[in-house]
Amino acid sequence: MGKLNFEILAYEPTELGLLCLRRRELLSQPGTMxxxxxxxxxxxMSSYLTESEKALSTIxxxxxxxxxxxxxxxxxxxxxxxxxxxxxKLVRGCxxxxxxxxxxxxxxxxxxxxxxxxxxDDRLHIVQGDIYxxxxxSPTEFYDLILIDVDHSPADNLGDGNTNFYTAAGxxxxxxxxxxxxxxxxWSYAESSPFVDALHSVFNNVRAEPVTxxxxxxxESQTDWLFFAxx
Numbered sequence: 001m002g003k004l005n006f007e008i009l010a011y012e013p014t015e016l017g018l019l020c021l022r023r024r025e026l027l028s029q030p031g032t033m034x035x036x037x038x039x040x041x042x043x044x045m046s047s048y049l050t051e052s053e054k055a056l057s058t059i060x061x062x063x064x065x066x067x068x069x070x071x072x073x074x075x076x077x078x079x080x081x082x083x084x085x086x087x088x089k090l091v092r093g094c095x096x097x098x099x100x101x102x103x104x105x106x107x108x109x110x111x112x113x114x115x116x117x118x119x120x121d122d123r124l125h126i127v128q129g130d131i132y133x134x135x136x137x138s139p140t141e142f143y144d145l146i147l148i149d150v151d152h153s154p155a156d157n158l159g160d161g162n163t164n165f166y167t168a169a170g171x172x173x174x175x176x177x178x179x180x181x182x183x184x185x186x187w188s189y190a191e192s193s194p195f196v197d198a199l200h201s202v203f204n205n206v207r208a209e210p211v212t213x214x215x216x217x218x219x220e221s222q223t224d225w226l227f228f229a230x231x
Contacts, residue, residue: 005033009111012102016040016158021106028217035078035113037103039158047113050080052187052211052224053149057084059209060145060185061091063228068092070179072143074131075150076103079114081187085147086121094124095143097131099150099159104128132165135174142179149187153225154195166195171202171229178230186227195227203229 010021017040026032026048035047045053061069067090073081076098085094098104104126107115118124131150151157154166164170174184184203186195191208199206209226 009035010102010106014100014102016100019100019102021111026217037078045077047078047080048217049213049215049222050078051213052226053077053080054084055209055211056081056147056149056185056187056226057088057145059226060147060183060228061085061088063207063230064090064144064181064183066090066144066181069144070142071095071145071147072097072141072177074135074146074148075099076107076126077149078112079107079118081147081149082118082124083114085145086118086123091123096124096126097129097134098126099128099130101128130161132159132162132170135165135177136170137173139177141177142182143177144179144182145185146174146177146182147185147187151188153188153190154186154192155190166192166198168198168201171198175202181230183228183230185229188225188227191225192227199227199229204231205229 005025007023009023012019020038023033023035037044069091071085071091071094073096076096082094082096085091106112151162157163196208207228210223212221212223215222
C-alpha cells in the first residue's frame with residue numbers, strides 16, 4: 001500500500017482555540033482528498049459531506065417568492081453555504097460575516113477548495129465580525145434571507161455569547177434585520193424543540209427540515225437539521 005497523503009495547511013491560535021486546516025486522503029477511498037477544519041483538536045467541518053450546508057441556502061431560496069435577493073450568511077466555513085446561494089440566479093448579493101479572520105484569510109489565499117470559485121464572484125462580500133452581535137443591534141441593512149451556520153446546535157454553542165440568539169428575545173432582534181417576506185434559516189446537527197418553540201413565539205411560519213445523508217466513512221446515516229422561520 002502506498003503512503004496516504006496528509007497535510008497541515010494551517011495551524012493557528014484563535015479567540016476560540018487552536019484552529020487547524022488540513023487536507024488528507026481518505027483511507028477508505030484512496031485518491032479522494034478532503035479538506036477539513038478542526039477546533040481544539042475536535043472535528044468541525046469537512047469538504048466531503050456538504051449537503052446540509054448547501055441545503056440551508058437552496059431550501060431558503062426556494063421558499064422565498066422573490067428575486068433580486070439579498071442574502072446574509074453567518075459563518076463562512078469552507079464556503080459551501082455561500083456557493084449554493086450564489087449558484088442561484090435569484091440572488092443579487094451575498095454578504096458573509098465570519099468571526100475568525102484566519103478562516104477569511106484561508107479563503108482569500110486559495111487554501112480551500114472553493115477559494116477561486118468564490119473570490120471570483122463579485123456578488124460576494126466577506127467581512128470579519130460577530131453575526132450574533134450584529135443580530136442584536138439595530139439594523140442598518142435588511143436581508144431577504146439570513147442564514148446562520150456557526151454553532152453545532154442551538155444548545156451546543158462555540159461561544160458563550162451566542163446563547164441569547166436562540167431565545168425569543170434574541171430572535172425578535174434578529175427578525176428586525178429581515179426585509180418584508182424575509183426568511184431566517186439556522187443550521188444544526190441536532191433537533192431542538194426549545195429552539196422551535198422560541199421560533200414559534202416570534203414567527204408565524206416555522207419549519208424544521210431534516211437533511212439525512214449516508215456517511216460511508218462510518219457506515220451509517222447522519223441527519224442534520226435546518227430551521228426556517230418567516231411571517
